[in-house]
Amino acid sequence: MVVCKFGGSSVADENQIKKVKAILDEDKNRKVAIVSAPGKRNKEDRKITDMLYECNSLVQQDRSCKRVFAEIGKRYLDIAAALKLDTKKLTLALDDVRRKIDAGSGTDYAASRGEYLSALLISEYLGWEFVDAADYIVINPDGTVNPISYERLATRLSTGSKYVIPGFYGASPEGVIKTFSRGGSDISGAIAARAVGAELYENWTDVSGMYSADPRVVENARVIPELTYVQVRELSDVGASVFHEEAIAPVIPVKIPINIKNTNRPQDPGTLISADADPRGLIGVSGKTGYSRLKLRKLMMFKKPGMRHALLTILHLYGVRPSYSLFGIDSIVWLFESKMATDTVLTSMCERLKKDFELDDVIFERGLSIIGIIGGHMDESEAFIDAVVALRDGGIHTNFVNFGVNRTTALIGVSEEDCTKAVQTIYEKVF
Numbered sequence: 001m002v003v004c005k006f007g008g009s010s011v012a013d014e015n016q017i018k019k020v021k022a023i024l025d026e027d028k029n030r031k032v033a034i035v036s037a038p039g040k041r042n043k044e045d046r047k048i049t050d051m052l053y054e055c056n057s058l059v060q061q062d063r064s065c066k067r068v069f070a071e072i073g074k075r076y077l078d079i080a081a082a083l084k085l086d087t088k089k090l091t092l093a094l095d096d097v098r099r100k101i102d103a104g105s106g107t108d109y110a111a112s113r114g115e116y117l118s119a120l121l122i123s124e125y126l127g128w129e130f131v132d133a134a135d136y137i138v139i140n141p142d143g144t145v146n147p148i149s150y151e152r153l154a155t156r157l158s159t160g161s162k163y164v165i166p167g168f169y170g171a172s173p174e175g176v177i178k179t180f181s182r183g184g185s186d187i188s189g190a191i192a193a194r195a196v197g198a199e200l201y202e203n204w205t206d207v208s209g210m211y212s213a214d215p216r217v218v219e220n221a222r223v224i225p226e227l228t229y230v231q232v233r234e235l236s237d238v239g240a241s242v243f244h245e246e247a248i249a250p251v252i253p254v255k256i257p258i259n260i261k262n263t264n265r266p267q268d269p270g271t272l273i274s275a276d277a278d279p280r281g282l283i284g285v286s287g288k289t290g291y292s293r294l295k296l297r298k299l300m301m302f303k304k305p306g307m308r309h310a311l312l313t314i315l316h317l318y319g320v321r322p323s324y325s326l327f328g329i330d331s332i333v334w335l336f337e338s339k340m341a342t343d344t345v346l347t348s349m350c351e352r353l354k355k356d357f358e359l360d361d362v363i364f365e366r367g368l369s370i371i372g373i374i375g376g377h378m379d380e381s382e383a384f385i386d387a388v389v390a391l392r393d394g395g396i397h398t399n400f401v402n403f404g405v406n407r408t409t410a411l412i413g414v415s416e417e418d419c420t421k422a423v424q425t426i427y428e429k430v431f
């Protein structure tokens with residue numbers, strides 16, 4: 001069986017949904033479709049999910065979401081009318097959603113309705129069964145998938161029919177609607193693929209695969225034909241946004257291959273992600289802005305047992321969860337996403353750390369970005385040295401270097417202003 005996930009751009013309007021149908025009709029093994037909420041139809045357009053978040057925030061401010069919700073409703077009803085569907089059921093569902101958002105059902109409920117309505121509409125159009133993710137997918141409080149989801153979904157999807165499932169959400173163990181992080185329909189697709197023991201998980205989007213660099217930044221970037229689960233996770237983590245970095249977790253233990261495909265060019269082979277792709281060679285380069293760094297120094301810091309743990313506990317209290325760490329004999333450097341804390345919060349955190357731990361130095365810096373070069377055996381690769389030299393020759397200062405444990409990634413820290421130029425420089429030099 002093949003499980004297919006269609007992203008927001010693939011279901012953005014009636015023409016896109018017709019393409020979805022053509023793709024599903026073309027292969028009888030495609031029996032499960034996971035759908036996103038309608039995405040942008042053009043650059044100026046808005047995603048339905050963003051509009052639903054807005055509705056919820058208006059309601060929270062005691063304001064009316066009538067105007068925004070009317071726009072949402074119109075989008076679905078226009079699509080349904082263009083596909084010649086009976087709009088009665090959809091109108092009822094829209095009314096119900098509006099009522100519940102107004103009644104303060106909360107952020108996750110509101111956000112999840114984009115996928116819910118999308119799946120209702122598409123299941124009607126395809127004549128496939130609608131299966132509500134909230135009844136089968138259980139999301140733990142920490143956002144991970146509860147394994148019971150696989151069993152439940154496997155039983156539900158075993159009636160020999162074809163199914164449409166809304167992506168992006170499930171329910172908490174207590175049965176309350178809960179969403180994954182943004183772009184989370186990729187995770188829902190992976191859960192369904194694992195549940196049915198799919199031979200392939202197809203992830204349909206609006207590009208012909210994962211690129212060796214962001215094509216908006218690097219003109220001659222190319223589609224990567226094959227890469228491993230680990231590489232895709234690392235590439236997504238440093239900003240390649242085609243595939244959600246958490247979406248490989250459900251399929252890794254059962255080794256289901258993932259094919260990233262283009263709904264607008266289904267004939268393109270796309271990118272195949274599997275456990276067995278050749279891990280050597282250079283795969284891609286990507287950069288992510290929005291990082292800050294915390295530097296701590298204290299003579300004989302690590303003589304005190306549990307010091308690192310105690311420091312991290314304080315960081316967590318201030319909402320700072322580091323993404324990368326560097327440890328020296330008497331120092332620690334932690335990189336974290338800037339949005340985690342304001343300057344005021346960081347200043348008071350630094351004061352507290354300095355006082356409580358009698359640190360010699362503690363400072364934070366803003367405006368950093370992380371560039372990841374992904375490949376195989378990066379720690380032995382000439383490419384890494386060439387990349388650093390090219391950055392230096394291009395006047396770009398490198399302020400951080402890190403190789404992960406799995407040898408697939410070299411991370412290089414540069415300033416935020418240099419991020420794009422660094423990606424271009426590295427691509428030109430080593431790819």
Ligand code: ASP
Pocket residue numbers: 007008036037047049050114167168181182183184185186
């Ligand atoms: N609609 C959700 C979002 O915009 C989830 C998804 O598309 O995967 O993030």
